[in-house]
Amino acid sequence: MKIFPGMHYTMGGLWVDYNLMTNIPGLFAGGECNFEYHGANRLGANALLSCTFDGLKGGPKIVQYCKGLKQRSCDSDSSLFDAEERRMTARLDEIANMRGSENAYVIHQELGQMMTNNVTVVRRNDELKGGIEKIHELKERVGRVGIGSSTAVYNQELLFVNQLTNGLELAHAIVEGALQRDESRGAHYKPEFPERDDENWLKTTKAAYSPAGPQLSYEEVDIRFIPPRKRVYNVDKTASA
Amino acid sequence: MSHAEEGKSAPSHSSHSETSAGHSGRKIRVRVKRQDNPNALPYWQEFEVPYQPGHNVLSLLMELRKNPVDISGKRACPIVYDSGCLESVCGACSMVVNGKARQGCTALVDQLEQPITLEPMNKFPVVRDLAVDRSRMFENLKRVKAWVEIDGSHDLGPGPRQNPAEVRERYVMSTCMTCGVCLQVCPQFAIDNNFVGAQTINQVRLFNSHPTGEYQSDERLDAVMGNGGVEDCGNAQNCVKACPKSIPLHESIASVGRQATVRAFKKFVGL
Numbered sequence: 001m002k003i004f005p006g007m008h009y010t011m012g013g014l015w016v017d018y019n020l021m022t023n024i025p026g027l028f029a030g031g032e033c034n035f036e037y038h039g040a041n042r043l044g045a046n047a048l049l050s051c052t053f054d055g056l057k058g059g060p061k062i063v064q065y066c067k068g069l070k071q072r073s074c075d076s077d078s079s080l081f082d083a084e085e086r087r088m089t090a091r092l093d094e095i096a097n098m099r100g101s102e103n104a105y106v107i108h109q110e111l112g113q114m115m116t117n118n119v120t121v122v123r124r125n126d127e128l129k130g131g132i133e134k135i136h137e138l139k140e141r142v143g144r145v146g147i148g149s150s151t152a153v154y155n156q157e158l159l160f161v162n163q164l165t166n167g168l169e170l171a172h173a174i175v176e177g178a179l180q181r182d183e184s185r186g187a188h189y190k191p192e193f194p195e196r197d198d199e200n201w202l203k204t205t206k207a208a209y210s211p212a213g214p215q216l217s218y219e220e221v222d223i224r225f226i227p228p229r230k231r232v233y234n235v236d237k238t239a240s241a
Numbered sequence: 242m243s244h245a246e247e248g249k250s251a252p253s254h255s256s257h258s259e260t261s262a263g264h265s266g267r268k269i270r271v272r273v274k275r276q277d278n279p280n281a282l283p284y285w286q287e288f289e290v291p292y293q294p295g296h297n298v299l300s301l302l303m304e305l306r307k308n309p310v311d312i313s314g315k316r317a318c319p320i321v322y323d324s325g326c327l328e329s330v331c332g333a334c335s336m337v338v339n340g341k342a343r344q345g346c347t348a349l350v351d352q353l354e355q356p357i358t359l360e361p362m363n364k365f366p367v368v369r370d371l372a373v374d375r376s377r378m379f380e381n382l383k384r385v386k387a388w389v390e391i392d393g394s395h396d397l398g399p400g401p402r403q404n405p406a407e408v409r410e411r412y413v414m415s416t417c418m419t420c421g422v423c424l425q426v427c428p429q430f431a432i433d434n435n436f437v438g439a440q441t442i443n444q445v446r447l448f449n450s451h452p453t454g455e456y457q458s459d460e461r462l463d464a465v466m467g468n469g470g471v472e473d474c475g476n477a478q479n480c481v482k483a484c485p486k487s488i489p490l491h492e493s494i495a496s497v498g499r500q501a502t503v504r505a506f507k508k509f510v511g512l
Contacts, residue, residue: 105307105319148309149318153278154369156321157306 006120007187009042012174015206020058021065026073028062030054035204039221040186095161100144104161107138107145111164111171119175123190128179135172142168173207173214180216181205186231198228267292269301270312270356273320275370283367287312287356298338298345298359299324320359321370329485332420335362336371342425344485345371362425364432378419381437385464387444389454401452414447414493416486423480423490435469439480442471443493449500462497462504471497 013035020028020036031051038046114134118127142165149157183197184190202221207214268289276283289312290296290304299322306319325331327346334345337360339353350357365373391397423439424430430438445461448454465471474494481490 103307105303109307148316149321151277151318151369154321154372157319 006116009038009187010174011038011040011042011187012177012205019061019065020054021061026065026069028058028065030058040188042187092158092162095158096147096155098145098147098161100146102141102145104142104145104157104164107142108160108164108167110134111138111168115171115174119171119178121187121189123178123188125179125182125190125192128175131175132172132179135168135175139168139172169209169214176214177205177207177216196230202228269296269350271301271305272356272358273370274358274360275320276361276367277318278369279366286317288317294351296350298336298348298350298353298357299327299334301350301357302345302359321368321372323372330418332418335373335375335420335422335425336360337362337425342422342483344420344422347485362421364425364427364430365421366432373421375419375421378421378424378438378440381441382419382444385437385441385445385448385461386457387441387448387461389448389451390457391453403452407450411447411450413486413488414443417443417447417488418486420485422483422485426479426483428477428479429473429475436473437465437469437471439474439484439490439494441465442474442497443488443490445471445500446493446496449497458500459504462501465497466501466505471501474498 013033014022014029016022016029016034016036020030020034022029022034031054032047034050034054036054037050111134114131118124118131142161145161147155147157147161149155178188181188181201182190182193183201184194185196185201202223203218204221206217206219208217209215269292270287270289272285272287274283275286288305288310290301293304296304302320302322309317309319311317322334322336322345324334324346326333329344329347332344335342336345337343337358338345338348339358342362345359359371361367361371361373365375365377368374417440419440421440427436427438430436442465445465449458449461471494476491476494478491480494481488484490
């Protein structure tokens with residue numbers, strides 16, 4: 001077994017509002033898949049916080065949302081569902097018919113290696129830029145993969161290519177967000193900018209999908225109740241609080 | 242595979258790895274029983290993977306799908322298999338390795354005789370290649386209510402105090418990962434019968450001995466009494482030998498058997 005220091009969490013996830021609804025109306029995200037609690041570093045045992053609290057809070061909010069709907073999804077025109085089914089079927093058919101020379105598992109390994117080398121705890125801007133170049137290369141290559149298995153039954157390769165395509169977008173958002181943030185905060189350390197910079201970066205990075213790459217924007221952090229202070233362990237916090 | 246070497250480092254490719262420099266040319270030979278769909282006939286395919294120290298069966302399969310070519314040089318479909326945690330807690334990668342039912346993730350290649358043979362567990366319906374449908378076990382867990390029935394967000398107060406020795410005993414039972422190995426090795430459990438098997442019976446014991454879970458004891462026992470229930474156990478005790486979590490399954494079967502007898506007697510006399 002090989003061991004190396006790393007971050008133990010992505011500290012990010014799907015954007016949700018206070019009611020745990022994503023930016024897609026009616027789609028809620030609770031638990032560790034959303035971004036809510038962690039900031040730049042995740043405290044140990046916060047998995048329990050997010051799953052229990054989101055269940056407690058999100059459950060009733062989902063019921064409330066459903067009760068407030070004027071029209072139920074099952075009463076909607078079936079053409080809405082048919083169109084989406086056609087879109088997804090076309091996407092999967094497109095993947096199933098890919099006959100290129102690239103191997104999706106190799107691309108996945110290269111992505112993982114790049115992310116591990118360039119985008120873990122220590123992040124240097126030149127390496128992050130190199131990472132984005134690599135992602136562009138992999139995005140281009142994933143369009144040329146070959147699917148070896150044509151049978152429809154449990155075609156893991158097909159699912160893998162679909163996930164890898166999405167995974168490249170996610171990796172792109174992570175690297176781009178890290179590149180822009182010129183400071184060190186929580187589990188993210190930039191040797192060129194070793195200090196936390198609250199003046200410019202006390203904010204949450206949000207990334208939205210676009211075909212050209214992630215579109216970043218920022219959201220203020222709610223510090224009404226706990227003003228930020230330096231994260232040090234060699235002082236008496238009760239005295240300064 | 243040449244593009245794989247463009248990366249900054251490629252530790253999984255033997256030519257780049259210092260530790261495996263002395264093994265250049267050595268191969269790992271593996272025979273896989275394949276099946277294209279649930280109704281297709283199985284067939285064997287043989288592969289060679291460049292040797293690397295420390296491989297387990299899953300990392301071997303991962304390596305194989307990056308270059309799925311069989312020993313005759315023919316391009317093959319990547320081998321389908323299930324896996325989850327890669328650390329022997331989820332039970333998804335159960336398969337038959339060199340004739341023995343176990344998890345692929347804990348089967349270390351350096352300890353296996355070659356060619357390594359990989360087969361799906363045959364007590365469960367094959368979905369494709371090494372992936373099997375284990376839903377029979379999950380359905381049985383629902384039947385026996387393998388949970389503690391408390392729900393809702395209202396405050397129920399603290400739970401009953403528990404003897405730490407009993408908690409430790411239950412902890413071992415709770416490590417069951419529904420992997421199916423105990424059922425694969427069981428002479429009574431067959432793909433076309435309805436025997437519940439050690440995995441489910443152990444869960445009945447676990448939750449019947451829990452101070453809150455015991456409120457559903459009768460329902461759990463009723464679910465494992467009668468046809469296909471605990472009395473169909475033939476006491477071969479293969480399960481306890483094969484269990485990757487060393488759960489004392491024979492004790493669980495004995496305990497639930499006794500509970501079922503008491504329950505049957507009480508029902509008979511109308512208690």
